[in-house]
Each structure stands twice: as C-alpha cells, then as structure tokens.
Amino acid sequence: MGTYQIEWKPSAVRELKKLDRQVVPRIVDAVEALSSIPFPQGVKKLQGSEATYRIRVGDYRVIYEVYSRRLVVEITRVRHRKDVYRT
Numbered sequence: 001m002g003t004y005q006i007e008w009k010p011s012a013v014r015e016l017k018k019l020d021r022q023v024v025p026r027i028v029d030a031v032e033a034l035s036s037i038p039f040p041q042g043v044k045k046l047q048g049s050e051a052t053y054r055i056r057v058g059d060y061r062v063i064y065e066v067y068s069r070r071l072v073v074e075i076t077r078v079r080h081r082k083d084v085y086r087t
Contacts, residue, residue: 004035004073012075030057034073
C-alpha cells in the first residue's frame with residue numbers, strides 16, 4: 001500500500017477556515033495522517049456511497065472519499081457533528 005495524496009475540495013477549505021482556530025490544527029493533523037492510513041481506527045463508512053468515509057476529530061467530522069486506484073483521499077466536508085450530514 002502506497003502513500004495517498006490528500007486533495008481538498010474548495011468547499012471543504014472554506015468550511016475549515018470558518019472553524020475555531022484551536023481545533024483547526026487537530027483536524028489538519030488527522031487529515032494528514034490519512035495519507036499513510038486512509039482507514040484509521042474509528043473510521044465509519046457512510047451509507048449510500050461506495051467510497052465515502054468519515055473520521056471524528058472531537059466534536060467535528062471530516063467526510064472524505066478514497067480512490068484506491070489513484071491513491072487519492074479527497075476531503076469533501078469539515079463541519080461540526082450537528083451540521084455535517086445536512087445538505
């Protein structure tokens with residue numbers, strides 16, 4: 001298993017910038033760890049999609065998709081747990 005490349009959707013970057021500055025480094029560290037271990041302990045697969053997962057970082061959730069053939073992890077959403085699943 002190789003190293004995965006992390007790609008951020010522009011909407012996820014905007015969501016990250018709106019968060020409390022104290023939690024942002026923890027989230028960025030957790031996302032960077034996905035490059036070596038895309039399925040860490042505690043990861044949950046989301047229903048309705050074949051490649052969408054979420055990790056918990058305190059009260060926040062990071063939603064991402066894993067593309068194993070291209071070795072890419074794409075971060076799609078970063079929000080508080082009460083808001084992350086709303087569209």
